[in-house]
Amino acid sequence: MDVATRRFETKTSRRTVVRTGVKLAYGVPLVAASFKLTGEGALASDNVCSCVADSYSPKVHNGRCYSCKTPGSGCNTTRGSAQVVDLIPASIGGETCRCNSNTCVVNGRAYAKGAIIADGVCHPEDVTCGGSQPSF
């Protein structure tokens, strides 16, 4: 396969933009968030529900970007110095995914307050807490 062919098969195209379900509108291209990966890094596979105290830095889990909730308002993980934190999907690529009201409805299904939507599916918030591995 030549380079040009491969390029058009794999890169964002009109077709892939439409395939997302909603035609993506143009917006200024930018780096939505940058963050340092550490030993307790966001890309670590064992536990990503961790944020250093007082840190609001975005974290990555399964390739998605999340920000930390207000320190102290979430739950503790099993990691020693790492405090808390539920994962709040950050705004990235125009996608928002948190149920902030008492209930929210996504694709005709109702979910409880605090549910987290990932990949179009809501998950109970508590799966990210208590040191357990987020299941999405």
Next chain:
Amino acid sequence: MNATAADRRPIQRSAVEFRVLDDLSSVAVDPATGEAHALTAVATAVFERCDGTLTEAEIVAEVADIFDAPRDRVARDVADFLDDLAARGLIDR
């Protein structure tokens, strides 16, 4: 003769790990610095075209076409964004 900015062919740094997500946003990780960068969908379309084969002008044309956006606006935005990517060490221009 000096190449204009539009003639330059930006290229991703080889060490950078790049992953496009379902919503067409992406994450670029630079193992050298340990930094991860979350890119919007339009930024992703630009960054993935930084393969050293396309000129900046060609990238602008493709992105403008994909998103049905005015080319002059895209040109300004892409130039600024490429400056930002270069400053972050993600591409060479």
